[in-house]
Every structure is written in C-alpha cells, then in structure tokens.
Amino acid sequence: MTRFASVSARTLGLLVAHVWIGGSVWAAAPTEFSWPQWDGPEGLGISAETKWSASGADEALWSAKLGLGYSAVVVKDGRLITMGYDKESGLDTVFCFEALTGKSLWSHSYPSKIWDRAHEGGTVNTPVFDGDVVYSLNREGNLYCFQAEDGEILWHTMLKPEDNPHQLEYPTWGFSGSPLVLEDSLIVNCGRMLSLDKESGEVLWASDDYGHGYGTPILFDLDGDPMLAAMNGRGLGIVSVENGIDLYFHEFTGTTRGVNAVTPVMLEDDLFICSGTKPGCARVAVGVDDLEVVWENREMVNSFSGCIAMDDHLFGFDGAMLKCVDPEGNAKWEQRGIGNGSILGAGDRLLVMSGDGELIVAEANTEKYVELSKAKLFDEGRFWTKPVLVNGVIYCRSSNGDFVARDHRLSSSEG
Secondary structure, eight states: OEEOSOOOTTOOOOOOOOOEEEEEEETTEEEEEOBOSTTTTTTSSEEOOOOOOSSOOSSEEEEEEOOBBOOOOEEETTEEEEEEEETTTTEEEEEEEETTTOOEEEEEEEEOOOOOSSSOOOBOOOOEEETTEEEEEOTTOEEEEEETTTOOEEEEEEOOGGGOTTOOOOOTTOOOOOOEEETTEEEEEESEEEEEETTTOOEEEEOOOOSSBOSOOEEEEETTEEEEEEEETTEEEEEETTTOOEEEEEEOOOSSTTOOOSOOEEETTEEEEEOSSTTOEEEEEEOSSSEEEEEEESSOOOSSSOOEEETTEEEEEETTEEEEEOTTSOEEEEEOSSOSOEEEEETTEEEEEOTTSEEEEEEOOSSSOOEEEEEEOOSSSOOOSOOEEETTEEEEEOTTSEEEEEEOOOOTTTO
8 A cells, every 4th residue: 555645534525415406206206316427426326215116117117229238327307328339330329318208319329349358248338417418438438528408519539548648558348437527527537547628528637557447436535635536457546636646555456357347435434445356345444644454355246336335334246145244344144146236225225136137126224135126127138237216217227238217106195
C-alpha cells in the first residue's frame, strides 16, 4: 500500500445525492423515481423504493430483443436507455425505449468487435443520464453524448489506444466500466481513470496506470476533498477529482488474468473491495498515514455484479452462492443452488437474478435467507446484469439479449 497525501480517518462520505423528481404516476407511489447511472442515484446499487409488490404480475409488462451483452438500464423522465450487440451485423446499439410501454423512441448503431473471450461477448457498459443528455461508452472506446429526447449526437470521441496521448491499452475484455458524471466532467475508467469535459469530450486529466480497467469508479469525500476510487488490474487506486493525482494505492492482484472488475462498496466509513480471483475480498480503512486493511479473506469472491451494503452487512455472490457477510468479514448465511447471478437492494428487500434465469425477491435479512417470491424469466444465457427497479417496474436481461420489464407496482388498494 502506498500513501501520497495525508487525510484523516473515518471521513469517507458519499457525495452523490438522491435524484428524485416530484410527480404522481399511480396512487400507491406518489414519488417518481429515476435510475440515472450505473448502480443508481447514489451509486450504491440500492433503490429507495419501498412501495412495490414482491410477487408482481404474471405476464411481462413488455419485452424486447437487445442483442448480446450485459449492459444494465438507466431510466429517467420516462425514458429507458441501454445497449446491446448484434453478432450478425457487428454493430453495437444504444437503445431508447418508453420505460412503461417499451415503445422504441430512438436508437444508434455503430461497428464494434464482439469481444467474445471466455464468454459470448457483447456490450457490457451502462450509459448515464445527465440532465437532458445521455453519455455512452463501449468496449472499443467509442464515447458518445446524445440528446436524450431524440438521440441526436452532440459529440463523439474515440478513446483509441493506438492514437492517443494517454498511453491507453485495450484490456483483454475491452473498456468495460460505465461513465460517471461529476459536475462539469465525465469520469471513465480505462486502466487509467480519465476526466473529460462533458461538453466536448476533451480529456482534462489522466491518472496513473493501474492495469487493465473494467470497473466503474465511485465518488467519496476525503477530509472535504472529493476523491475517486476504482479497482483495476493491480488493485485499488484513489485519486483526486480535481487533477487525477494519485493519493492512495492498495495492491490487490488476482493470481490469474489480473481481473478486478467490481465497483468498490462503502461499508460504514471504509471501502470494501473484492475480486473474482485471489486474494478474495478486503475491508480497507483510510488511516492518518496510510490505507489500513481491517480484514482480508475469501468469504466473498465476486467477479461481476459486486456486492451491496445494507444494515452494515454485505450481500452478494460468492461464486455460485448468495451470501451475507457481517462487518467483521464473517459469513452470516449462505444460500446454495442459486448459481452465479446479480443483486440489487430495494428498501428492506433484495432483488436477485439467479444463475438459472430466475428473478428472486428475498428479505434483506442479516440472520437468514428468506425468499419471498421467484419467477422464471429466461431459459438461456448468463445473468450477470443487475435487475433494476424503477417506479415499481423491474427490468431484467439475459446475456443473449432477451429483455423483460416486469410489473411490480402496487394497486391502489394495496397502497
């Protein structure tokens, strides 16, 4: 571990605020919610919604074919945006749908490789809303700014490894992180974290190279100064938002491939990190002089969707087991037979996509696994994309591109 600047301990606090828009959609849910970026309004992988049905309707609200990939959805002002890859045409596509009906509003397609290494490939990045525009990055470094209403391209830049001043290299699985909007800038993780002017796409600063980068950074506060943390091939890097100067680094290197793709998680005042390979997972505190490993073990070995923190406990997939881990790193419970999937928190419940294509709703219970409902959605594919809950509708996809919107809104009588 390396320290480059002094900060006080226990001062980590998320800066990203709720994004709620007043209005009435139906009687039981008077607040209109949005999900504008990867892992939601606060970047925690947790929805603030509590008024929704655990069982949901029997029939899908709507469905679509998106093409190959793992891109999650973002939803704002009645629009849903996601991405997918068409294997036959060799095109990546950004889709915009009406969130409640599935009506196609616009799309934009452009050539890309399939990136089918160790799985079927396809698009993995998740777009981000910012006001009336949306940003989208793909594995080859195509970064677009679209008008959200009609898909008009406001600007496009190529983070092209063979022709850029920042010495970027294509990672084995391409640039897989999602953009993060911070005031006037756009942050992307490409092994180096880059800050770009969100009005033009011009690169403002680049951090040191931490190895192949696949994850999305999180924003937090260190002694009053905003900082970014991201997991890359060599480990956990913390940099200044203002200029990308490296402040802390904790080596956390897997024994194979150097894959650290999971977004760091705030656990109380510390950072929780994990990897799909050794060393597993760790809770890391910011000390007066250095980063300090509070504990490190292999109770949570997670490659893809990452964990969520609820009631100061971690919920996530340890390989093919759904598991709850306490703040001291001890497993509280584990549920076998679910398979390697993905997880989201919502109120006091968990939304889980199982490895068998089932949507499971369970209690966010720190003592035992309590399943509330289960619905079979998909027969084929991988299910590493997080389900997303917005205004009582749960959006799920398979890696094959099958997409389903499920109606979990409460009726007026239930509300």
